[in-house]
Amino acid sequence: MKFKVPVFLLMISLNLLQVFGQQNDKTEIIPLPLQVNVSSGKFIVPQKVTIHANTPDEINVAHFLKTWLEQYGKAVSISNDQNAVISLSSTNGNVTNKEGYSLSVENSGIKISASQGSGLFYGVQSLIQLVPVEKHAELSVPFLTINDQPFFKWRGVMLDVSRHFFSVNFVKKYIDVLASYKINTFHWHLTDDQGWRIEIKKYPKLTQVAAFRKETLIGAQQLLKKPEDFKYDGTPYGGFYTQDEIKDVVAYAQKRYITIVPEIEMPGHSVGVLAAYPELACKDGNYETYKKWGVSEDIICPSDKSVKFFENVLSEVIQLFPGKYVHIGGDEAPKTVWKESAAVQKLMKKNNIDDVEKVQGWFNARIEKFLISKGKQLVGWDEILEGGITLSSIVMSWRGEAGGIEAAKHGNDVVMSPNGFVYFDYGQNPVLHSPDEPLNICCYLPIEKVYNYNPLPKELSPELQKHILGTQATLFTEYITTDNKAEYMIFPRVLAVAEVGWTPAANKNFKNFYSRVGKQFPRLDERKIMYRIPETEGLDSASITTDGNKKIITLRSIVPGAEIRYTIDGHTPDETANLYTQPIAVPANLAIKVRAVTFAPNGRHSVPVELIIQ
Ligand code: ACM
Numbered sequence: 294m295k296f297k298v299p300v301f302l303l304m305i306s307l308n309l310l311q312v313f314g315q316q317n318d319k320t321e322i323i324p325l326p327l328q329v330n331v332s333s334g335k336f337i338v339p340q341k342v343t344i345h346a347n348t349p350d351e352i353n354v355a356h357f358l359k360t361w362l363e364q365y366g367k368a369v370s371i372s373n374d375q376n377a378v379i380s381l382s383s384t385n386g387n388v389t390n391k392e393g394y395s396l397s398v399e400n401s402g403i404k405i406s407a408s409q410g411s412g413l414f415y416g417v418q419s420l421i422q423l424v425p426v427e428k429h430a431e432l433s434v435p436f437l438t439i440n441d442q443p444f445f446k447w448r449g450v451m452l453d454v455s456r457h458f459f460s461v462n463f464v465k466k467y468i469d470v471l472a473s474y475k476i477n478t479f480h481w482h483l484t485d486d487q488g489w490r491i492e493i494k495k496y497p498k499l500t501q502v503a504a505f506r507k508e509t510l511i512g513a514q515q516l517l518k519k520p521e522d523f524k525y526d527g528t529p530y531g532g533f534y535t536q537d538e539i540k541d542v543v544a545y546a547q548k549r550y551i552t553i554v555p556e557i558e559m560p561g562h563s564v565g566v567l568a569a570y571p572e573l574a575c576k577d578g579n580y581e582t583y584k585k586w587g588v589s590e591d592i593i594c595p596s597d598k599s600v601k602f603f604e605n606v607l608s609e610v611i612q613l614f615p616g617k618y619v620h621i622g623g624d625e626a627p628k629t630v631w632k633e634s635a636a637v638q639k640l641m642k643k644n645n646i647d648d649v650e651k652v653q654g655w656f657n658a659r660i661e662k663f664l665i666s667k668g669k670q671l672v673g674w675d676e677i678l679e680g681g682i683t684l685s686s687i688v689m690s691w692r693g694e695a696g697g698i699e700a701a702k703h704g705n706d707v708v709m710s711p712n713g714f715v716y717f718d719y720g721q722n723p724v725l726h727s728p729d730e731p732l733n734i735c736c737y738l739p740i741e742k743v744y745n746y747n748p749l750p751k752e753l754s755p756e757l758q759k760h761i762l763g764t765q766a767t768l769f770t771e772y773i774t775t776d777n778k779a780e781y782m783i784f785p786r787v788l789a790v791a792e793v794g795w796t797p798a799a800n801k802n803f804k805n806f807y808s809r810v811g812k813q814f815p816r817l818d819e820r821k822i823m824y825r826i827p828e829t830e831g832l833d834s835a836s837i838t839t840d841g842n843k844k845i846i847t848l849r850s851i852v853p854g855a856e857i858r859y860t861i862d863g864h865t866p867d868e869t870a871n872l873y874t875q876p877i878a879v880p881a882n883l884a885i886k887v888r889a890v891t892f893a894p895n896g897r898h899s900v901p902v903e904l905i906i907q
Contacts (some may be wrong), residue, residue, distance in 0.1 A: 321812040322422045323788050324475055324795035325805075326441035336398050338362070338378065338432040342369045345377035350382065350410030353548055355381055358417055365432045382406040383413045392477065393442030394748075396420060399436045415441070426815045445748065447708050447763030448794030449478030449554070450787060450831050452779075455485035456586070456738035457770040458532035459779065465545050467779075472549035472822055474791035479546060480554045480620060480765060483534075486564035486583035490533045491555070491613075495605050496570065503565030505531030506582040513732055513772070514586045525584055539613045552616040554672060559603050560593035560656055567591055572871075573599050575634035576779075586771045590629040595640060595656045604663050618671050618687065621660055624674035626653055654680020661686055672708070675700065689765070698752050701760035708765050709748040714738070715766040715790060717782045718773065719826055722900060729900040731737030731781065732772045740827075744789035744806055747798045766790040777823040783826030784817060785810050811851030820894050824900040829857050829889040837906060843878040844906050850891040859889040865901050866890040879906055 318383035320329045342362055346355035352371060359369040360381065385406035388395055394407040394416035419441065423434050450471055452459065459467075468479055483491045508525040517523055534542070544551050546862035567573060567580035574580065575594035583589060593599050606617060628649045631637045637652060644655055657680055661671045671677075673684040675696025678688055682705070688837050689708045690697025697707040712719070718736035722730040748764040766787055788810055792801065810827075817824045831848040832835075838845045848857050857873035858866040863886045870890075879885045884907040891899040 296516050306849045308731050321809050322419050323809050323813055324792040325800060325804070325809075326419060326439050327797070327800070328440045329437060330439075331435055331437040334400075334436045335433040336400065336403065336436060338365070338367065338403075338434065340367060342367045342379060343377040344369065344371045345380040346371050346375055346684050347373045350383040350413060351381045353410060354383070354413045354417055357414070358420075361417075361421055362432075365428050366430070367432065368751030378402045380404045380406075380820075381413055383410050384408065387732065388412060388442075390442035392446070392475075394419075394798075395441070396437075396439040398423075398437050400436075403434065411477065412442075414472070414550050418473050418475060419496050421473070422816075426819050443477075443795045444797045445761070445763030445794045447478055447765065448791065449708065449710075450476055450762070450783075450790065451482055451556075451710070451766060452481035452766060453482040453485065453770040454490050455482060455488040455770075458488065458490060458530075458838055459539050459770075459776065461534065461542060463776050463779070464542055467783075468542070468546050468549060468551055470817075470822060471787070471791075472546075472551050474788060474790055475795055476787075477551055478554060479551050480556060480574050480767075482556045482558075482769075484556070484558045484565070484622075485562045486589050487557055487586075488531055488533075488582060489569070489577070491539060491557075491610070492535045493606050493609050494536070494610065496602075498569035499566065499606075500533045502569035503532040503582055505529060506584050508567075508584050510585040513726070513734070515735060516726075523585065531582075536613060538610070543614060547615075553614055553616070554616060554618045554620050555610050555614050555620055556620035556672075557603070557606060557610060558622030558624075559660070560595060560599070560653065561588070561624065562622055563593050566593065566839070570602070573602060574638060575630045588625040590627050592626050592630065595631070595637060596635065600656065600659045600663075603660060607660070607663065607790075608667075611667050611669060615694060617668075619664055619669045619834050620671045620672040620689070621657070621664075621677075621778075622674060623657060623677040624691070625684040626676065628652070630840075645705050651680050653677075654682070656680070657682055678703070687762070691767070694750050697761070698750050700755055701750075701757045704760070704761050706760050708762050709750075710765040710767055714746040715742060715764060716784055717768045717887075718771070721782075721786070722869065727900070731778055733782070734769070734772055738786070740786050740789050740807070740810070741803050743786050744792065744801070744803050746793055748793065749798070764790065764794050780823040781825050784822050785813065785827075788813060802862045807851060811853055814852055814893070823897075826855075826891055826893050826897055827851055828899045829859075829891045831903045832887060832889055833903040834904065837904075839881060840878065842881050844881050846877040846879070846887055846904075846906065848873050848877070848889055852891055852893045854894040856892045857889055858892060859887060861885050861887050864888065868892070883907070 298688050344355045346352045355371045362369045388408045391409050392411045394412040396416045398706050407413040428858045441789040487506055489499045493499050508527050511524045522773050565582040568582045571592050632648050657677055664671050675688050675690045678700055684704045687706045688700035688712050691710050691712055693711045697709050700707045718734045719736040720733040723737050740784055748761050749758045829848050829850055858870040859873055860866050860870050886905050888901050890901045
């Protein structure tokens with residue numbers, strides 16, 4: 294009997310072969326490129342390297358290459374010499390995707406071409422990942438060709454600098470490493486109840502008052518039941534970026550082809566604004582910049598005055614950020630005070646609004662009109678759908694995917710940022726609130742779940758799926774008090790988001806990805822990133838085998854060069870515990886608690902994992 298292979302199956306398997314086939318399964322690059330063809334041999338980069346670069350983009354990208362090559366002791370010059378060892382072209386019309394690139398390494402040298410600067414930059418990032426991070430005297434690159442392009446055009450990461458402030462140096466470090474994984478959007482959550490972080494010259498009290506809080510709640514608010522449980526640290530906290538600092542960060546991001554989307558929250562998440570300008574509230578009050586977390590009922594009162602205030606603020610914001618998008622927040626704005634306000638009732642009557650919830654739509658529409666008049670596009674959290682917005686605005690779906698699906702059906706473009714898949718304030722330990730883990734807000738979001746996220750909802754037809762611009766991870770920072778902790782929460786999960794955004798879903802494979810994650814750790818070490826060391830693997834009941842009257846435990850780690858240490862006496866393994874060198878055999882007839890910890894070559898270690906074997 295003959296089997297007929299359906300054409301679509303043939304196409305799928307060819308596609309997979311292209312990526313995972315003989316030629317390609319060796320690539321360590323994250324995000325996985327579309328097409329890699331490796332041939333035998335390698336190009337040895339000579340001691341003196343010339344880089345051909347002519348246009349401003351080519352010269353910009355050439356400088357990144359130069360800095361990198363100099364770390365290998367190479368003498369690098371940039372010129373328009375056609376016979377250069379490395380040739381960069383940002384005007385190759387054959388590369389149709391704006392962020393795509395083609396990279397070839399052959400006997401005559403290295404060529405990277407793209408139709409724009411971003412593609413060229415991404416070609417260089419792939420080249421860098423082809424070379425071991427250790428700086429040996431010989432710098433060689435395998436002969437190959439890569440043709441690559443992103444699947445989604447919005448590949449973002451958000452950082453909340455309000456709940457905790459992060460320095461310009463940290464933000465730059467963050468942007469630099471994100472760009473190296475081909476993330477193209479940095480969403481800067483600049484304002485919230487607990488702190489206003491951007492200098493606005495027209496409203497100096499925003500940075501004198503709203504940028505500072507008297508003190509901060511201690512511990513996890515979600516675990517506190519009664520007002521007496523709320524304790525504060527008694528230490529003033531705050532900070533902000535001057536406009537010059539913002540300009541400096543924007544220029545830094547532009548060189549790395551990252552668009553910064555500034556977020557100015559309104560009308561909710563604005564208690565700090567009310568502390569600075571209480572006349573923007575619906576009722577008199579003694580407002581102070583928020584010192585705890587959660588959602589406050591004290592929101593901006595909708596009025597011509599408050600619209601004007603935010604227009605003035607946004608006028609300065611627009612001057613600083615050349616990108617197309619301005620995020621106005623719009624989330625979690627309870628209407629408790631609006632319902633009781635005579636002024637809001639009057640506004641509703643005047644504008645024929647029958648539902649106080651829709652007043653936020655009135656407010657948003659005014660701001661949207663203003664932004665459009667300035668050539669900008671409004672972005673907001675999915676609550677902006679509730680009040681009504683025009684089709685020109687972008688909806689960021691955070692309360693799961695429902696808002697994004699509704700918005701796409703409505704005809705709006707969407708960025709998928711569902712909390713259950715890409716919220717990096719969520720924990721990384723299956724044991725909720727594990728004392729082994731730094732404090733986190735809630736939940737368990739392992740890297741595998743992030744990786745397997747597909748931003749294209751099945752509920753949408755292919756036509757409507759075109760509204761999904763891409764995906765974005767967020768880091769809200771209520772409990773992220775230090776740079777190290779931010780890095781611990783972001784890395785390595787952000788590598789999964791980079792691949793979700795770049796690589797077509799049909800080419801994604803978690804096992805293959807995860808093995809590549811381990812290979813990135815030396816690169817993250819070189820950048821001094823405090824990534825979370827993944828737990829030891831193999832301590833799960835499905836991995837335990839039986840041999841006669843023994844249970845056999847086989848442990849492993851993706852961390853290159855790591856040591857695994859274990860105990861069977863219930864204690865947490867430290868450097869004194871048994872070194873794992875071969876599968877552990879324990880009596881099958883006893884209940885034995887096995888605990889294991891991975892010790893990385895960088896001197897740090899994972900949290901323990903344990904299993905009672907019985
Ligand atoms: C959000 O997490 N409140 C957007």
